[in-house]
Amino acid sequence: MTNSARRPTPDELLRQVQADEWSEHRGRLKVFLGYASGVGKSFRMLDEGRRRKERGEDVVVGALQPRTDSELEPLLQKMEVVPLRYSEEVAAMDVAAVLRRRPHVCLVDALAHNNPPGSANRSRWQDVRQVLDAGIDVITSVNVQYIEELRERVEGITGKHVEQTVPKSFLFGADEISLVDAPAGTTLSRTQEAARPDGDDFARGLSELREIALLLAADVVDHQLETYLQRNGVSASLGAQERILVCVTPRANARTMIESGRRNADRFHGELVVAYVRQPELSADDQVLLDRNLAIAREVGAEIQILEGEEPIGTILQFARNRGVTQIFVGHSLEQKWWQRWTGSHVDRLVRGAKGMDVRIFPH
Amino acid sequence: MGESSERGKLKVFLGYAAGVGKTYQMLQEAQKLKLQGRDIVIGYFEPHARKDTIAQTEGLEAIPRRQVEYRGTRFEEMDTVAILVRRPEVCVVDEFPHTNVPGSERDKRWQDVQVLLDAGINVLTTMNIQHLESLNDQVSQISGIRVRETVPDWVMQQADEVVMVDVPPPALVNRLLRGVVYPPDKAKKALEHFFKEPTLVALRELALRQTAHEVESRQLDGEYNGQPQRETNGQKSSERILVYVSSEPSSVMAIRRAKRVADYLHADCLAVAIHREPEMNGLQVAEMEAIERHLNFARNLHVEARLLQGSDAAKTLVEFAHVNGVTQLFVARPAEERLRSVFSRNIVQQVVRFAPDLQVTIVADRART
Numbered sequence: 001m002t003n004s005a006r007r008p009t010p011d012e013l014l015r016q017v018q019a020d021e022w023s024e025h026r027g028r029l030k031v032f033l034g035y036a037s038g039v040g041k042s043f044r045m046l047d048e049g050r051r052r053k054e055r056g057e058d059v060v061v062g063a064l065q066p067r068t069d070s071e072l073e074p075l076l077q078k079m080e081v082v083p084l085r086y087s088e089e090v091a092a093m094d095v096a097a098v099l100r101r102r103p104h105v106c107l108v109d110a111l112a113h114n115n116p117p118g119s120a121n122r123s124r125w126q127d128v129r130q131v132l133d134a135g136i137d138v139i140t141s142v143n144v145q146y147i148e149e150l151r152e153r154v155e156g157i158t159g160k161h162v163e164q165t166v167p168k169s170f171l172f173g174a175d176e177i178s179l180v181d182a183p184a185g186t187t188l189s190r191t192q193e194a195a196r197p198d199g200d201d202f203a204r205g206l207s208e209l210r211e212i213a214l215l216l217a218a219d220v221v222d223h224q225l226e227t228y229l230q231r232n233g234v235s236a237s238l239g240a241q242e243r244i245l246v247c248v249t250p251r252a253n254a255r256t257m258i259e260s261g262r263r264n265a266d267r268f269h270g271e272l273v274v275a276y277v278r279q280p281e282l283s284a285d286d287q288v289l290l291d292r293n294l295a296i297a298r299e300v301g302a303e304i305q306i307l308e309g310e311e312p313i314g315t316i317l318q319f320a321r322n323r324g325v326t327q328i329f330v331g332h333s334l335e336q337k338w339w340q341r342w343t344g345s346h347v348d349r350l351v352r353g354a355k356g357m358d359v360r361i362f363p364h
Numbered sequence: 365m366g367e368s369s370e371r372g373k374l375k376v377f378l379g380y381a382a383g384v385g386k387t388y389q390m391l392q393e394a395q396k397l398k399l400q401g402r403d404i405v406i407g408y409f410e411p412h413a414r415k416d417t418i419a420q421t422e423g424l425e426a427i428p429r430r431q432v433e434y435r436g437t438r439f440e441e442m443d444t445v446a447i448l449v450r451r452p453e454v455c456v457v458d459e460f461p462h463t464n465v466p467g468s469e470r471d472k473r474w475q476d477v478q479v480l481l482d483a484g485i486n487v488l489t490t491m492n493i494q495h496l497e498s499l500n501d502q503v504s505q506i507s508g509i510r511v512r513e514t515v516p517d518w519v520m521q522q523a524d525e526v527v528m529v530d531v532p533p534p535a536l537v538n539r540l541l542r543g544v545v546y547p548p549d550k551a552k553k554a555l556e557h558f559f560k561e562p563t564l565v566a567l568r569e570l571a572l573r574q575t576a577h578e579v580e581s582r583q584l585d586g587e588y589n590g591q592p593q594r595e596t597n598g599q600k601s602s603e604r605i606l607v608y609v610s611s612e613p614s615s616v617m618a619i620r621r622a623k624r625v626a627d628y629l630h631a632d633c634l635a636v637a638i639h640r641e642p643e644m645n646g647l648q649v650a651e652m653e654a655i656e657r658h659l660n661f662a663r664n665l666h667v668e669a670r671l672l673q674g675s676d677a678a679k680t681l682v683e684f685a686h687v688n689g690v691t692q693l694f695v696a697r698p699a700e701e702r703l704r705s706v707f708s709r710n711i712v713q714q715v716v717r718f719a720p721d722l723q724v725t726i727v728a729d730r731a732r733t
Binding site: 178224326 | 389393502505506527528529530531532534535561562565566567568569570572573575576577579580582583621625628629630692697712716719720721722723724725726727728729730
């Protein structure tokens, strides 16, 4: 870890103070994330509730889907349950009753559940926010299939339309997330699927959903890491997430560089940033070339950064360190000018400064 | 299961630190399999004096460990022969990356597991992400610790299933404080060193991403009974990566990184070292030994490695690259004192001049600075 002090901007400080004030009274949110029903999210949630209760915490069950799952029965018997309220035969968590009961910890199953019409909150995750605001800790479970931003992809896999969703931002706001990865049907005991006529497709779909859930959890964790590092004023390259920085100039072989960057970022499920350090007195021709290069970056969905700085290499390195970049892609002109040989080429200085990062050179 | 091969199935429970519950979850699965009537034994189990985990072994048959004496001390290792004789359907083997006591038939426990799998025995095993070979430098960058016991990536790729055992770092730290993971003095040390929050969070992220990658590559390989591969990127990529190996210790980092990038791009990975003189004594003996060691390191990672002969290293390298359809070259970052001339005088610049069609990556030194 290369540590260097990084001063937070005033905006970041303000946000941090506000967040700290808020989180002081707010309950802690813990989410069990699974990729399908039956992986054991609810079990893990209840089991944690039981353990906390045994350690002397005041725990209640705020909402649990009615089910025939026998594995949960022994756990449930040990817990106090706040009954659901019903409206037109649709169940909802009784938020008012939970707030009156005021436990230390409240367990809430099926975070994406929609409340019956006429409820104060449309969806259960909004109920949870209300409970958290009252200073009660919440342990909840959600299936990745119900994340709003992933809905389209998931529907493409399952072929099932999903009505109930939770926004991704809600997960990013969680204090803790725990991935429940235990496969429902494992390689050694694939009994349920084997019995299904569409067994292979089913297994394949599950595997794709698993991948989505793992990557979502990784993104949430990455966000936590960034927040932690920012709070502590550390800019560190921990390299858990691949971040590729493509440095473009007007005359760089930009298409090859950016497309290669895109392919790498995709395969690593990482981030792609295309940066240009503004140069004074750019000729009209070069401006056209630059615009074309940035258009390619936009085309492939890269994040574009126009950097300002006296000295291009230092500016790039500073940016790369702050962002935790792991790979820098840079063009290299084969026509070296005499002064470049004299001062050492740009690439040379970039490599020297890019400790902890790979530098990939694209000749042109 | 209808496969033509009789090889056993391997399932890896992957975690990011001691105490996340890998062994516990593995034993839970073992109990479930036993309930289903499978013939299952414990081949090796490390109790670490953890009550809840030990309780999970109840009712499971354990194969007694083999006693090994080394320099006057008695050690216990898995008794692979006894397991082969007992021939169970499933065998539980804790701590996959473990190094056997010198004098054992095989150096590593994962090699013992290969023998069990070859004999058609299914294996459940546990490991932490920091033991994966290709992540060794990144792990060192994150944690400041150089992990010595590693498992090559291809071994993990052969696993039929990789499952992430996840627990949020605060809960893990809590377990440590409660003395569940280690005895008090060891727990205190661990909290001061390895179990620092950013380290745990970063390792956890690595483990999640690696598991996602394992899941994805099994879809791409069409593991699901010959299903058509995922349309987008099922075919092998047109990339070919060549890593240049020298006697410099940093060659090892270049090999790891090149192999990792190649695996992610579904590209081939080759390694070459270049020997200037036709006679073996042309190089210093120590240098030659270092090169041989690095080439063998590459071979152990299933990178095809060769020693070429040529008076001009850059020229030989480029010729080889062109003949073999290489698209990317990986080289190690030179030692700090030689860095002044990384580009202006060394092989990188010459290569770039000879082969403007090659992308050249100078691999980071990820060791903590």
